[in-house]
Amino acid sequence: MTEALAAVALVFEPYVIAVILAAAVFGLFVGAIPGLTATMATALLVPVTFFMPPVPAIACIVTATAMAIFSGDIPGCLVRIPGTPASAAYVDEAYAMTKQGHAETALGAGLVFSVIGGIIGTAVLATSAPALAEVAVRFSSFEYFWLVLLGLTCAVFISVGDPLKGIVSLLAGLLISSIGLDNPAGHPRFTFGSIELLGSVGLIPMMIGMFAVSEILRYAVQGSGEGEHFTRQIGNVFRGMWGLTRRYWASIARGSALGTAVGALPGAGADIAAWMSYAMSKKFSKEPQKFGTGHVEGLIESGAANNGALAGAWIPALVFGIPGDSITAIVIGVLYIKGMNPGPTIFMTNPAQIYAVFLVFFLANLLMIPLGWACIKAAKRILEVPRNVLMPIILLFCVVGAFAINNTVFAVGVILVFGVAAYLMEENGYPVAPAILGMILGTMLEEHFITSMIKSEGRFLGFFERPIAATLGILTILVWLWPLAKWLLARRRAAA
Amino acid sequence: MKVNDAVVGAALIVLAAAILVHIQPYPLIPGQQYGPALFPGLIAVGFIATGALLVLRGVRRGRPLFEPGGALRSARLATNFVAICAALVFYIVAAEPLGFLVTGALCLAALFLKFGVRPPAAIAIAVIATLVIHTLFYKLLRVPLPWGVLERFAW
Numbered sequence: 080m081t082e083a084l085a086a087v088a089l090v091f092e093p094y095v096i097a098v099i100l101a102a103a104v105f106g107l108f109v110g111a112i113p114g115l116t117a118t119m120a121t122a123l124l125v126p127v128t129f130f131m132p133p134v135p136a137i138a139c140i141v142t143a144t145a146m147a148i149f150s151g152d153i154p155g156c157l158v159r160i161p162g163t164p165a166s167a168a169y170v171d172e173a174y175a176m177t178k179q180g181h182a183e184t185a186l187g188a189g190l191v192f193s194v195i196g197g198i199i200g201t202a203v204l205a206t207s208a209p210a211l212a213e214v215a216v217r218f219s220s221f222e223y224f225w226l227v228l229l230g231l232t233c234a235v236f237i238s239v240g241d242p243l244k245g246i247v248s249l250l251a252g253l254l255i256s257s258i259g260l261d262n263p264a265g266h267p268r269f270t271f272g273s274i275e276l277l278g279s280v281g282l283i284p285m286m287i288g289m290f291a292v293s294e295i296l297r298y299a300v301q302g303s304g305e306g307e308h309f310t311r312q313i314g315n316v317f318r319g320m321w322g323l324t325r326r327y328w329a330s331i332a333r334g335s336a337l338g339t340a341v342g343a344l345p346g347a348g349a350d351i352a353a354w355m356s357y358a359m360s361k362k363f364s365k366e367p368q369k370f371g372t373g374h375v376e377g378l379i380e381s382g383a384a385n386n387g388a389l390a391g392a393w394i395p396a397l398v399f400g401i402p403g404d405s406i407t408a409i410v411i412g413v414l415y416i417k418g419m420n421p422g423p424t425i426f427m428t429n430p431a432q433i434y435a436v437f438l439v440f441f442l443a444n445l446l447m448i449p450l451g452w453a454c455i456k457a458a459k460r461i462l463e464v465p466r467n468v469l470m471p472i473i474l475l476f477c478v479v480g481a482f483a484i485n486n487t488v489f490a491v492g493v494i495l496v497f498g499v500a501a502y503l504m505e506e507n508g509y510p511v512a513p514a515i516l517g518m519i520l521g522t523m524l525e526e527h528f529i530t531s532m533i534k535s536e537g538r539f540l541g542f543f544e545r546p547i548a549a550t551l552g553i554l555t556i557l558v559w560l561w562p563l564a565k566w567l568l569a570r571r572r573a574a575a
Numbered sequence: 576m577k578v579n580d581a582v583v584g585a586a587l588i589v590l591a592a593a594i595l596v597h598i599q600p601y602p603l604i605p606g607q608q609y610g611p612a613l614f615p616g617l618i619a620v621g622f623i624a625t626g627a628l629l630v631l632r633g634v635r636r637g638r639p640l641f642e643p644g645g646a647l648r649s650a651r652l653a654t655n656f657v658a659i660c661a662a663l664v665f666y667i668v669a670a671e672p673l674g675f676l677v678t679g680a681l682c683l684a685a686l687f688l689k690f691g692v693r694p695p696a697a698i699a700i701a702v703i704a705t706l707v708i709h710t711l712f713y714k715l716l717r718v719p720l721p722w723g724v725l726e727r728f729a730w
Contacts, residue, residue: 130716243628247587250621254594257615264604266611269597292659299655299690467690471683472704474659478666478679479708483718488667495663507578525614529604537608 086434089134090442098135099439102142103446107454110147111461112469113160114298117147117349117389118290118405123473125283125413126480133417134435140413141436142443144406145197148349148385149451152189153458156182165349165385168357175373187316188323188375189382190451192331195324196383197444199335200342200390205437208426211398215423220534221542223399224527225551227520230401232558234346234513242562244509252517253524255280261522263529275489282412284481284490285497285518289511290405291477292498295470297505316455323379330360330380338384342391346512348404349385356384390440397421397433401520408515577642581633587626591619658689674723675713679705 089095102124109120120143128136151163155170156177166173176185218226235245258269259279270276324331334356341352360380361370370377392403393410400421402408414421419429426433454461481490501511535541543549594615601612662682669678680701687697712718722729 126712126718127716243625243632246621247583247625247629250618250625254615254618257618262611262614264602264611266601268601268611268615292663296656296659299659300652465692467692468687468700471662471686471690472708474662474686475679475683475704475708478663479675479712479718479720482720483712483716486719488670491663491667491670495660495667498663499660503576506576507583521614529607529609529613532609533607 082430083434085431086438089431089435090138090438095135095138098131098139099142099442099446102139103146103443103450106143106146107150107450108461109143110150110162111153111454111458112464112466113154113162114294114466114470115473116163116290116294117144117151117165118286118409119294120144120147121406121409122283122287122290123476123480125286125409126483128413129416129483133419133432134439136413136417137410137419137432137436138439138443140406140410141439142446144389145386145440145443146447146450146454148389149190149193149447150454152193152382153186153455154462156185156189157458158462163350165353165388167350168353169378169381172357172371172373172378175371176375176378179373181373181375183314183316184319184323184375185378186313186455187318187320188378190316190447190455191320191324192334192379192382193386193451194444194447195331196335196338197386197390197447198441199332199383200339200387201437201440201444203336203339203387204390204393204440208394208397211394212423212426215398218423218547219545220527220530221545221548222551224524224531224542225548225555226399227401227524227527229551229555229558230345230395230399231513231516231520231524232555233344234516236558236562241508244507245513248504248509248511249513249517252514252519253521254517255285255514256518256521257525263526275487280493280518281484281490282518283409283484284493286405286409286412286515287477287481288494288497289501289515291473292494293501293505295474295477296498296502298466298470313455313458316452323375327376327379330363330376331383333359333363334380334383335387338387339391341384342388343394343403345395345401345403346516347388348392348406348512349388352388352391353381353385356381386444393436393440397425397436398423400523402516405512405515408519411519579633579638579640579642580629580636582640584626584629584631584633587622587629591622591626594619594622655689658686662686670723671721672723674725675720676705676709676725677723679708 105124106117106120109115110117121140124139124143128139131139147163148165151161151166152173153162155161155166156173159170159174161167161170173185173189176182231249235242235249256279258276260267260277261279262268267277337356337359338349338352341347341355342349357377357380360377361367364370364376366374366376388404389406392407395401395403396407396411398421400411402411411421419425419432477494478491481494482488484490504511504514531542535544543552598612598615598619601610603610662685666678666682669681683701683704684698687701688694692700709720713720
């Protein structure tokens with residue numbers, strides 16, 4: 080109880096509240112502008128949070144991302160361009176509603192059910208993470224090895240259609256993670272005499288490159304693409320929301336639950352949650368024929384799912400240090416910088432700060448109602464911001480942000496290389512998420528493997544001698560064998 | 576630009592070979608059968624396997640080795656792409672001697688003009704935006720951005 084009170088005291092401080100409000104406005108703006116994503120908002124915020132105490136630093140990121148995922152719905156609804164990838168799943172549906180004169184309902188549903196999805200996701204996070212931590216405290220290097228491997232496996236098989244390219248991306252990430260001195264033997268690897276590379280490449284500049292610079296490059300080769308302008312005045316977005324809540328309560332519950340679960344899986348975040356949820360909604364709907372023609376049901380379910388996913392991604396990030404999506408991948412870096420090392424013991428060493436994070440999640444979702452409403456009202460103005468002015472300014476922000484981490488221009492080189500690399504990967508159908516996960520988890524995977532091998536005196540069977548480790552190990556192997564089994568089955572069926 | 580799977584696969588195999596050569600002299604952990612070479616070695620094996628599969632797939636599909644797309648659709652878009660990279664390279668080279676204010680403003684102005692902002696507005700916004708970012712990071716966040724040629728006027 081004292082921890083909860085301490086958490087309240089940590090959050091309800093004028094400085095923290097001011098940071099939350101500023102981050103909310105920033106997040107709403109970034110989300111509402113097509114081409115700027117929630118992950119990019121996080122990457123740009125890191126250099127700023129660098130100079131804050133832990134709680135406002137985390138609060139800043141939590142608030143900005145929650146707002147951005149909601150406000151990504153706005154341009155999708157008004158001009159048929161999703162503001163963030165998380166809104167892409169239902170952009171046609173929302174735009175169809177706008178064309179039929181139901182823009183208010185579409186925007187209102189986006190707002191209200193984002194809030195509900197976010198709150199349900201947060202409730203799951205706040206209850207399941209500490210419970211999971213109780214179990215995870217007893218984990219040894221064997222369990223962690225399998226857990227990390229399972230996480231990497233998920234990233235390859237969930238995030239994309241082409242697992243082969245996913246594996247290549249993952250291997251590239253693992254290779255990058257092996258650069259530098261940070262390995263069990265402390266031997267410099269792939270440094271080629273560079274002092275900068277001894278400390279590895281630097282996670283934050285890498286993220287700024289992959290998520291911000293690559294988006295700017297993508298903008299640059301897209302041509303003008305300013306899109307259509309929206310001129311109509313928007314009325315009361317809250318009308319009829321209570322009716323929708325009562326009518327579609329099952330959709331809301333299903334979307335929030337699926338979203339949170341997908342978010343918690345490593346490598347899959349809000350965008351995949353929205354796609355899966357939209358498909359699920361259509362499957363379970365009583366009127367599936369209406370989907371795609373301006374029907375609100377799918378919008379409600381996947382709108383709740385993407386905000387639920389945001390909270391869900393924090394579960395593995397906090398308990399195991401395994402990021403659930405690209406946002407928490409960056410967050411883990413911030414947590415380490417702030418001395419809040421993720422892992423099951425964080426709930427014992429920093430309980431007040433962790434409860435403060437949960438509290439900020441609730442607060443951010445509640446704040447979304449008035450601020451999101453204001454954002455919808457201002458949408459016309461935000462969509463008029465000229466992108467040819469905005470993008471170069473963001474680029475300079477990236478440069479300064481990367482420089483600020485270690486005060487070297489080496490980091491500027493890193494954002495350039497990784498920006499171009501991420502652009503080329505996406506262009507050729509190589510998913511970026513597995514690479515990110517590989518970079519973050521590579522060191523952990525190697526460390527737990529070597530420790531386990533030393534403990535079991537070089538016997539690989541040692542990885543299966545503890546019950547939880549054995550379960551996780553078998554599960555991982557099954558996931559790897561699944562595509563093979565599917566292929567064999569398909570061949571037999573084709574032969575028959 | 577779309578690259579044929581076979582080209583990517585071949586590149587991965589070459590990379591894997593380079594890794595395998597590079598890790599040969601790595602020592603073992605005392606008293607163990609493995610050392611820092613183990614993981615990069617496994618990654619290299621992974622690259623060879625996936626690289627071979629990509630080569631196979633690329634050859635079977637028989638597409639051209641390189642297909643223009645994205646940036647290479649038009650000269651204007653290609654130069655847009657190059658302009659952003661060039662701005663970053665220019666920053667890396669010039670930030671220390673010229674200082675943040677001059678370099679930042681030059682980069683911004685050049686990119687604004689490239690993206691079709693009208694000249695007077697481009698220059699005005701470039702100067703103002705650089706000053707704002709400088710104030711935010713140098714004054715408020717205490718990031719030691721270089722002064723360069725403006726050292727004598729540092730504020």
